[in-house]
Amino acid sequence: TDYRIASIPGDGIGVDVQIEAQKVLDAAAKRFGFGLEWTEFDWSCERYAKTGTMMPEDGIEQLSGFDSILLGAVGFPGVPDHVSLWGLLIPVRRAFQQYVNLRPVRLLPGTTSVLAGRSADELEMVIVRENSEGEYSTLGGRHNSGQPGEFALQEAVFTRVGVERIIRYAFEVARTRSGRVTSATKSNGIIHTMPFWDEIFGEVAAEYPDVKSELTHIDALAARMVQQPDRLDVVVGSNLFGDILSDLAAAVTGGLGMAPSGNLNPERAYPSMFEAVHGSAPDIAGQGIANPVAQVLAATMMLEHLGETDAAAAVNAAVEKVLSEGVALTPDLGGKATTAQLGTAIAEAI
Ligand code: NAI
Numbered sequence: 464t465d466y467r468i469a470s471i472p473g474d475g476i477g478v479d480v481q482i483e484a485q486k487v488l489d490a491a492a493k494r495f496g497f498g499l500e501w502t503e504f505d506w507s508c509e510r511y512a513k514t515g516t517m518m519p520e521d522g523i524e525q526l527s528g529f530d531s532i533l534l535g536a537v538g539f540p541g542v543p544d545h546v547s548l549w550g551l552l553i554p555v556r557r558a559f560q561q562y563v564n565l566r567p568v569r570l571l572p573g574t575t576s577v578l579a580g581r582s583a584d585e586l587e588m589v590i591v592r593e594n595s596e597g598e599y600s601t602l603g604g605r606h607n608s609g610q611p612g613e614f615a616l617q618e619a620v621f622t623r624v625g626v627e628r629i630i631r632y633a634f635e636v637a638r639t640r641s642g643r644v645t646s647a648t649k650s651n652g653i654i655h656t657m658p659f660w661d662e663i664f665g666e667v668a669a670e671y672p673d674v675k676s677e678l679t680h681i682d683a684l685a686a687r688m689v690q691q692p693d694r695l696d697v698v699v700g701s702n703l704f705g706d707i708l709s710d711l712a713a714a715v716t717g718g719l720g721m722a723p724s725g726n727l728n729p730e731r732a733y734p735s736m737f738e739a740v741h742g743s744a745p746d747i748a749g750q751g752i753a754n755p756v757a758q759v760l761a762a763t764m765m766l767e768h769l770g771e772t773d774a775a776a777a778v779n780a781a782v783e784k785v786l787s788e789g790v791a792l793t794p795d796l797g798g799k800a801t802t803a804q805l806g807t808a809i810a811e812a813i
């Protein structure tokens with residue numbers, strides 16, 4: 464089979480790590496006998512700075528014919544962050560009904576956690592983030608500008624369909640892992656949407672008697688992720704809560720340089736999009752020292768989603784081999800290797 468992949472390197476280190484992910488995937492494709500046809504798009508904040516838009520007007524239409532999308536990262540000094548989010552990422556996630564944002568984290572060999580004394584087993588978890596509605600909404604506005612009574616309103620949208628499908632997805636993932644789901648809530652403070660979320664969580668949980676489930680307030684859950692990470696495995700949360708928890712989960716495991724994510728349309732009616740959790744890191748952009756592992760692992764999730772599970776397993780094994788040998792580590796991992804040296808080492812290990 465040949466797969467047509469839309470490549471959007473984006474800005475900053477997004478460009479550096481994308482090259483390495485493509486290098487690694489091309490090596491996997493060669494070994495496992497399938498084809499990857501890459502089509503590159505220059506959609507980015509840099510493009511926005513020049514032209515005033517992140518992507519062309521028919522951007523979504525252009526992407527719709529691809530089997531999958533691999534995105535580096537977007538974000539450029541001087542371009543406000545809401546531009547990249549609302550000008551590219553959110554339109555793609557919503558148009559292609561990528562309602563699951565799956566963010567697995569684990570402690571890879573050769574790396575250390577900021578949590579002293581924790582084993583890799585205790586630190587393996589997956590954040591299932593709602594990716595299409597919730598707190599990330601345009602409903603609301605600013606009022607009484609410049610007056611003493613100035614205020615801003617922001618409404619969150621939680622639909623029964625939207626909440627139920629993400630929670631159901633989390634229970635399905637739990638069945639393939641530890642059989643435990645923890646849901647992030649805040650129904651004591653947020654009195655309309657969160658009790659609704661909790662109610663639906665309870666209904667779905669009743670359909671999965673084999674899965675252990677619990678509801679935990681987001682604040683306590685954040686503390687638990689640091690103090691008792693071994694108590695967590697599959698964590699499901701709304702768009703905002705899932706976003707925060709996944710950066711925290713990445714931070715307590717291998718760090719942002721190691722955390723991949725998939726924006727999934729589980730029904731496969733539309734292309735899914737894969738990206739590292741990290742951003743464009745302007746502080747290290749252009750220096751050739753970004754860690755490409757998160758993007759390589761995002762590309763691995765893409766292979767799994769495409770059904771190339773053997774190739775995905777081989778990439779994962781290559782990443783583990785290279786990290787445990789420790790010969791080509793980037794500075795964030797305590798080494799002196801460049802982005803390209805680490806990427807090449809992984810490709811060669813395949
Ligand atoms: P960031 O993830 O870009 O960087 C945070 C810190 O982690 C920086 O010190 C950076 O050097 C380090 N870091 C991140 N990835 C790394 C890697 N692969 N290897 C080594 N070190 C790495 O987050 P920040 O600084 O908050 O945002 C920078 C820009 O990226 C902003 O414009 C933001 O909007 C954008 N961003 C884009 C995302 C996306 O494209 N999905 C996600 C998050 C942020």
Ligand code: MG
Pocket residue numbers: 706707710
């Ligand atoms: Mg985030």
